[in-house]
Amino acid sequence: MGVSKTENFSKRQNEMAALLKALAHPARIAIVEYLLSVDTCICGDIVDHLPLAQPTVSQHLKELKAAGIIKGNVEGTAICYCIEEKALAKMQVYFTQSAEKIKSKNQSKCC
Amino acid sequence: MGVSKTENFSKRQNEMAALLKALAHPARIAIVEYLLSVDTCICGDIVDHLPLAQPTVSQHLKELKAAGIIKGNVEGTAICYCIEEKALAKMQVYFTQSAEKIKSKNQSKCC
DNA sequence: TTGATTTATTGCAATATTACGATAAATGAA
DNA sequence: TTCATTTATCGTAATATTGCAATAAATCAA
Numbered sequence: 001m002g003v004s005k006t007e008n009f010s011k012r013q014n015e016m017a018a019l020l021k022a023l024a025h026p027a028r029i030a031i032v033e034y035l036l037s038v039d040t041c042i043c044g045d046i047v048d049h050l051p052l053a054q055p056t057v058s059q060h061l062k063e064l065k066a067a068g069i070i071k072g073n074v075e076g077t078a079i080c081y082c083i084e085e086k087a088l089a090k091m092q093v094y095f096t097q098s099a100e101k102i103k104s105k106n107q108s109k110c111c
Numbered sequence: 112m113g114v115s116k117t118e119n120f121s122k123r124q125n126e127m128a129a130l131l132k133a134l135a136h137p138a139r140i141a142i143v144e145y146l147l148s149v150d151t152c153i154c155g156d157i158v159d160h161l162p163l164a165q166p167t168v169s170q171h172l173k174e175l176k177a178a179g180i181i182k183g184n185v186e187g188t189a190i191c192y193c194i195e196e197k198a199l200a201k202m203q204v205y206f207t208q209s210a211e212k213i214k215s216k217n218q219s220k221c222c
Numbered sequence: 223t224t225g226a227t228t229t230a231t232t233g234c235a236a237t238a239t240t241a242c243g244a245t246a247a248a249t250g251a252a
Numbered sequence: 253t254t255c256a257t258t259t260a261t262c263g264t265a266a267t268a269t270t271g272c273a274a275t276a277a278a279t280c281a282a
Contacts, residue, residue, distance in 0.1 A: 002270025004136070004269090013141055017135055023128070032209075055244090061259090062261095077259085113238090113241060115267090115268090166231080167272065170270080188279050
């Protein structure tokens with residue numbers, strides 16, 4: 001990503017950026033939406049639901065897991081991936097607060 | 112970013128990924144938070160509030176604008192940047208719906 | 223017009239991301 | 253143990269991102 005100067009920003013800002021970055025790809029959005037759509041989280045068939053090769057999907061899953069957006073349990077030969085509720089909640093709170101902040105503002109000056 | 116196969120995902124998935132990607136950098140998070148924190152949107156001093164050189168900030172602003180997260184009006188020598196309310200609302204709705212979906216789920220099977 | 227101020231663009235080096243073939247590792251079944 | 257199945261890792265090519273110095277462009281003031 002080039003030489004991101006992360007040390008110059010707050011921990012909270014870096015964490016939120018990392019969380020959003022983990023979701024900032026259509027394949028990872030699709031994975032999360034698929035996990036949200038299935039009722040149980042036995043998810044050995046994620047690869048079949050995505051238009052990407054298995055190593056690519058595995059890499060995206062790894063990124064989502066590293067960011068704490070999903071979690072995975074070994075389940076025999078398969079692996080069971082599920083949404084990590086807390087991560088989604090964090091983003092929901094962040095955008096809800098931001099949306100509230102903007103509504104309470106007086107923006108009539110120029111825009 | 113390598114060769115993202117965007118054509119294989121839905122328009123909605125690509126749009127959400129693009130919106131999140133635009134925010135997925137601490138500098139851009141910081142810019143949006145700064146714009147949220149000032150009451151009027153006369154914002155010629157964004158550069159002074161960020162630990163980055165002026166061309167770098169300008170580039171981040173361009174990205175945010177291209178994604179529709181902020182809008183800018185020429186205001187004499189300065190430029191007035193403001194939050195685009197609709198973009199934030201989109202993300203808020205997306206995560207609120209996702210969070211609701213996960214709460215209504217039966218995840219007891221394995222995670 | 224000239225100069226000062228502010229923002230945008232260009233060009234480039236350093237690094238990160240994406241995708242996938244090949245292959246490895248892990249597990250259960252026979 | 254051997255085989256089949258599933259997921260992870262490695263290696264690599266193609267492309268994208270980040271940051272900044274240098275410079276351009278735009279606007280206002282004098």
